Amino acid sequence: MKMHRTPDFSRRDMLKVTGAVAALSALPITTRIVEAADSQKMKIGIIGSGHVGSALGGVWAKAGNEVMFSSRNLDNDKKLAGEVGANARAGTPQEAASFGQVILLAVPYSAFPELVKSLGDSLKGKVVINASNPFPQRDGGIADQAREQGAGVFDAHLLPGAFIVRAFNAVPAALMASAHEDPGKIGMPIAGDKKAIELASRLVRQAGFEPVVVGGLDMGKYLMPGTPLAGEHTPEELRSIAATLKP
Numbered sequence: 686m687k688m689h690r691t692p693d694f695s696r697r698d699m700l701k702v703t704g705a706v707a708a709l710s711a712l713p714i715t716t717r718i719v720e721a722a723d724s725q726k727m728k729i730g731i732i733g734s735g736h737v738g739s740a741l742g743g744v745w746a747k748a749g750n751e752v753m754f755s756s757r758n759l760d761n762d763k764k765l766a767g768e769v770g771a772n773a774r775a776g777t778p779q780e781a782a783s784f785g786q787v788i789l790l791a792v793p794y795s796a797f798p799e800l801v802k803s804l805g806d807s808l809k810g811k812v813v814i815n816a817s818n819p820f821p822q823r824d825g826g827i828a829d830q831a832r833e834q835g836a837g838v839f840d841a842h843l844l845p846g847a848f849i850v851r852a853f854n855a856v857p858a859a860l861m862a863s864a865h866e867d868p869g870k871i872g873m874p875i876a877g878d879k880k881a882i883e884l885a886s887r888l889v890r891q892a893g894f895e896p897v898v899v900g901g902l903d904m905g906k907y908l909m910p911g912t913p914l915a916g917e918h919t920p921e922e923l924r925s926i927a928a929t930l931k932p
């Protein structure tokens with residue numbers, strides 16, 4: 686299978702834009718993203734340490750990043766961190782949000798109202814990868830709203846000021862744990878904020894998938910199970926499918 690690089694934003698372009706903005710306003714938000722982009726090893730706060738959070742956290746820790754697992758059960762998270770080993774620790778969701786340069790959200794969508802309230806402003810200015818999906822049968826009314834507005838657009842309403850990328854939404858968690866063993870073969874559709882795409886792409890690659898950027902948050906509605914992008918596809922297949930989708 687032929688490997689392609691994704692049509693993501695060039696690092697030079699990103700640094701040009703972020704550099705100009707920083708010079709004008711010295712915003713800590715921009716600085717944080719550039720710092721994270723410059724660092725080969727990232728600090729990753731994992732909120733939701735079930736099937737998805739534990740699989741990705743384990744792989745990212747193995748790749749040399751520092752991860753903090755969190756949920757509402759600190760004892761479980763401590764146990765998980767102990768199993769993962771040296772690069773892993775456990776904390777509360779608030780601690781994981783402060784710890785991470787990048788945050789992974791992997792919770793049932795129904796958890797968001799309570800979670801967002803408890804996190805306050807701590808995700809503002811951070812890159813947030815949202816693997817969580819809205820399922821009306823499981824998550825109730827909030828999932829209907831997210832589906833009506835589109836999951837990416839709705840994520841942005843839920844987490845104002847965060848730089849959101851939807852990714853890891855529609856492949857099984859077991860594959861997230863194993864794809865790095867044969868990297869680059871399976872594509873991972875991602876959609877979201879331009880400022881966050883480069884960092885998210887790096888973490889997608891570390892997990893063994895080839896990122897395929899399908900667009901901004903308006904395309905986030907396709908980043909969930911049951912859409913043509915869902916399931917296991919090669920990067921080439923994903924690019925062909927993405928070309929047929931409308932914002």
Ligand SMILES: NC(=O)c1ccc[n+]([C@@H]2O[C@H](COP(=O)([O-])OP(=O)(O)OC[C@H]3O[C@@H](n4cnc5c(N)ncnc54)[C@H](OP(=O)(O)O)[C@@H]3O)[C@@H](O)[C@H]2O)c1
Pocket residue numbers: 732733734735736737738755756757758778791792793794796797799800816817818819853854855856857858859
């Ligand atoms: N499983 C898959 O193959 C798969 C694939 C792609 C995407 N997804 C999506 O990813 C999300 C997570 O799926 P999963 O299979 O990993 O679920 P899971 O195994 O049930 O794990 C959910 C995690 O979220 C935590 N959690 C729940 N409510 C919380 C809250 N209010 N604050 C903090 N943590 C909370 C849970 O721990 P506590 O209840 O102890 O807090 C648990 O650690 C879902 O939205 C799912 O649709 C799943």
